[in-house]
Amino acid sequence: MEEWMLPCLWREDARRLRESQAAGARYGLMLTAEQLESLRRQEAETLAAYGRVDFDGGILPRLIKAFCSSPYLLAEDYENVLAELQEQFYYFKSLCRDRLSDDELLTAMRRIFDAWGGGTEGLSGAEEETLRRAAEGGDFWDGEEDGNG
């Protein structure tokens, strides 16, 4: 993608980030301006690394909204976990070749994340079929709903 397009990627995210920050705040989860900036920069790097272009302000605001109610997302590692989830989101988009929508993928990631009691290890080995089953609300991870068995 041409360089001139990159700054445009983040046009709408100020408003969306404010909304997602407000959603996170209800669960005691807040990012500082520096943390937000860092996550935005990491997302741009991840998009470039996976050869993707985002047209809607990035996934971070929706990622926050999708995960902030998880009981396993803690304030002390909020930024680090979001950074990992963000990277995994685009990895999965590429892995699935866009066969899963953003919403389906966020749903799947949240279910697997919770099933593993937080942490992103459970997600790192997930394959497309696992994600698809998780997105559809069915059993996943070799049929074990809790992912630990």
Place this chain on the structure above:
Amino acid sequence: MDEKLQRREGALSPEEQAGLLDKLYALLAVQARRFTRGRSSSLPADTARELLQSLCFVLGLPGDAARQRELLNGDGEEQFRQGLARLVERTAAGEELYREVCTRLPPVESRSMLGTLGSVGDFFRRYRPEYMAHALPGDIDYQLCIPVPETRQGIDYVNSYLTALRSENRFLSAFPPEGAEALLESYCPDYRNSVVNLFEPLLTNALGKLLLGRPPRELSLSPAECAALERLLVPPDKRELEKILGEAGEALGRRLGTGGPEDWQYWRQSARRLAPRILAVRTQGGLQGIFLNAN
């Protein structure tokens, strides 16, 4: 450059350029949402690049400064809709042209021409001007005498190709099949299975015949006729030779009683392109390899 000077010369100022890019990006974002049906906010960069090329083609960009200002100051969505509507019209005209070319094949056979027409048929079945307006058919193997400029995209490329092919095939159809086949076999024995252009060898020999005052439909040129052409084609320079050949090319249309002004113009341009080749072989002592003897 001074801003006032830029305006006078028509070029967009840096602010206008930035505004145009903003507008283009907003339209691209809309197209990306349509393309994914709202299912994904991101796309592979290659797909995004294709969407951008398609969008620019529909909008007539880059175009000149006037076109760019028209987009900058107008309703981009509306201009996209209008551009798409024009493209759909050109696609319908192209399909009509394609049917005509397919039903009026020349009497000489070329597998690469048939294969190319099959590929063009696939193109019409799969063409999606709303997202991939600039896309080209997969396999255009058959080579035209005058290639379509690489700057043409999408349906414009296909229509230019088909228009030229129709002109070439109208020319080929003006000759008795036996004479045309004999000439092509002397040019390329396996021409039926090769990607060679069929029109140029016939045009060249028909031109030779016409320049000698003989019936062009006879096609084959004897060694004595080639020698006569060598004596005839001794113009002072390339420009003069192009003029002679071009006029003869257009005159062929009237002499053969086939084609129309658009075809004659194509034959004229094709004939002019022979000039450099003739000049090159003349320096090596003869016109053998340009004008063919089919006997």
